[in-house]
Amino acid sequence: MTTRSEPGHGRPDPGLDAIMSERRHLINLAYRLLGSLTEAEDAVQETYTRWYAMSRQEQDAIESPGAWLTTVASRVCLNVLGSARARRETYVGEWIPEPLPGRTEWISGRPGGAAVDPADRVTLDESVGLAFLVVLESMTPAERVAFILHDVFCHSFAEVAEIVGRTPAACRQLAASARRRVRAARPSATAAPRRTGVVSAFKEAWEAKDIDALIGLLDPDAVATADGGGLARSFLDPIEGGERIAHAWAGLADRRPDGMTLLERTVNGQPGLVAQQDGVIVTVLAFEVVGDRITHIWVVRNPEKLRRWTTG
Numbered sequence: 001m002t003t004r005s006e007p008g009h010g011r012p013d014p015g016l017d018a019i020m021s022e023r024r025h026l027i028n029l030a031y032r033l034l035g036s037l038t039e040a041e042d043a044v045q046e047t048y049t050r051w052y053a054m055s056r057q058e059q060d061a062i063e064s065p066g067a068w069l070t071t072v073a074s075r076v077c078l079n080v081l082g083s084a085r086a087r088r089e090t091y092v093g094e095w096i097p098e099p100l101p102g103r104t105e106w107i108s109g110r111p112g113g114a115a116v117d118p119a120d121r122v123t124l125d126e127s128v129g130l131a132f133l134v135v136l137e138s139m140t141p142a143e144r145v146a147f148i149l150h151d152v153f154c155h156s157f158a159e160v161a162e163i164v165g166r167t168p169a170a171c172r173q174l175a176a177s178a179r180r181r182v183r184a185a186r187p188s189a190t191a192a193p194r195r196t197g198v199v200s201a202f203k204e205a206w207e208a209k210d211i212d213a214l215i216g217l218l219d220p221d222a223v224a225t226a227d228g229g230g231l232a233r234s235f236l237d238p239i240e241g242g243e244r245i246a247h248a249w250a251g252l253a254d255r256r257p258d259g260m261t262l263l264e265r266t267v268n269g270q271p272g273l274v275a276q277q278d279g280v281i282v283t284v285l286a287f288e289v290v291g292d293r294i295t296h297i298w299v300v301r302n303p304e305k306l307r308r309w310t311t312g
Contacts, residue, residue: 019051022066024123026073031122032148033077034084035097035133037308043080047073067159074145074163081141092230094238096298097133098305099284102266127152130268130286130298135185139178146171147178192271195289196264199271202287202294203262209253211246218242219293229302232282245297274309281309 026047030040047069051059062068088095100122122128127148136144142164149155149163150171157168157175164171190198198217205213222242228234239245259278266272267286275283284306288296300306 019048019065019069022069023048025066026069028123029070029148029153030073030077031100032127032133032136032152033074033145034080035137036305037098037100037122038304039080039084040077043073043076046076070155071159071163074149078141078145078164081144085141092228093234093236094225094227095137095229096225096227096300096305097130097137098308099130099267099272099286099298099300100128101309102269125269128268129270131186131288131296132182133268134298135182138181138185140174142166143174143178143181146174147182150175151179190289190291194292195287196271198289198292198294199273199287200264203264203273206249206253207262209250211250214246214249215242217292217294218245219290219295222293222295222297224248224297224299226299227302227305229304231303232301234299234301242293281306284309 023044026044027037027040030043031037034040034043050072051065051069059065126132136148139147145164146157146160149160150157157171160171160175161168164174166174202214202217204210205217220242221240222245224235224239224245226234226236226238235248239248257277260282261276263274263276264271265274265284267274267284270286272287273285274281275285282301282303284300286298286300287294303310
C-alpha cells in the first residue's frame with residue numbers, strides 16, 4: 001500500500017488509501033440525496049475535511065472509518081437539503097436534477113476521450129434515473145435520506161436513525177412514506193430497447209417537423225418541463241398535453257440555429273438526446289417512456305448543470 005503524508009499532521013498515513021477508497025461510494029450516495037453532482041462533491045469534500053480535522057488518536061479510535069464517513073456525509077447532505085428548499089423557492093423557472101452522461105460521454109462532454117477517475121463517477125442504475133430523482137424532490141429531507149439509505153444502500157433503520165436523529169420506528173415510517181410516493185409516481189418499466197426506439201423515433205420526427213408523428217409518440221397527458229435557471233432561454237412553465245408539446249417542438253425545429261445538431265446519448269442511464277451548438281452541448285433532454293409513448297420530457301439548459309457534458 002502506498003503511504004502518503006496525512007494532511008495537517010505531517011506524518012505518513014497508512015490508512016489514507018482505505019479512506020479515499022470510500023470516495024466513490026460517498027459520491028454515489030450524495031448525488032442520490034442531493035440531485036446535484038456539484039453539491040454532492042462539495043458534501044463529500046466537507047466530509048473529508050472533517051475527517052482530517054481530527055487528530056490521529058481520534059481517527060484511530062473510530063472502529064469503522066467507512067461507516068463514519070457515510071454517517072457524516074449523510075448528515076451534511078441532510079443539512080444541504082434543508083437549505084436547498086429555500087434556495088429553490090427563488091429559482092428561476094422549474095428546478096430539474098443535474099443530468100449525468102453515460103459512461104461513454106463521461107469525459108470532456110464527448111465520447112472517445114480519456115476516462116475520468118472512477119472514484120468520481122456515479123454508478124448509473126435505476127436509482128439515478130431522472131424520473132426517479134424528480135420523485136425524490138417531492139420528499140421531505142428526512143424521507144429522502146431514510147429512503148435512500150435504507151432502500152438503495154441497504155442500511156439498517158438503526159443506522160438511519162443515528163444519522164437523521166430519529167427513532168428506528170420513525171425512520172421506518174419515513175421510508176415507507178417515501179416508498180409510497182415512488183410507487184405512485186413511477187409507471188411500469190418499459191424495456192430498454194423499446195425506450196431507445198421511442199426516443200430515436202422522436203428525434204427523427206422532431207428533425208422532420210412531423211407534428212403527426214410527434215403526437216403519435218407522445219402520451220395525450222404528457223408533460224414537458226424545462227430548466228434554464230435564468231441563465232439560458234427556456235420555457236418557464238411546464239407544457240401539458242401531447243398535442244401542445246408536439247407543436248412546441250415543431251416550432252423549436254423551425255427556429256433551430258445553424259450549427260445545431262441533435263444526438264442520441266445516455267442520460268442518467270436512460271436513452272436521451274442532446275443538442276450541440278457548434279460542437280458544444282447546450283441542451284440535454286431526458287424522457288420517461290411508458291409502453292410506446294413518452295409521458296414526460298425534461299429539458300435541461302442551465303449551463304451550470306451541463307458542466308459534466310462540456311468539460312468532463
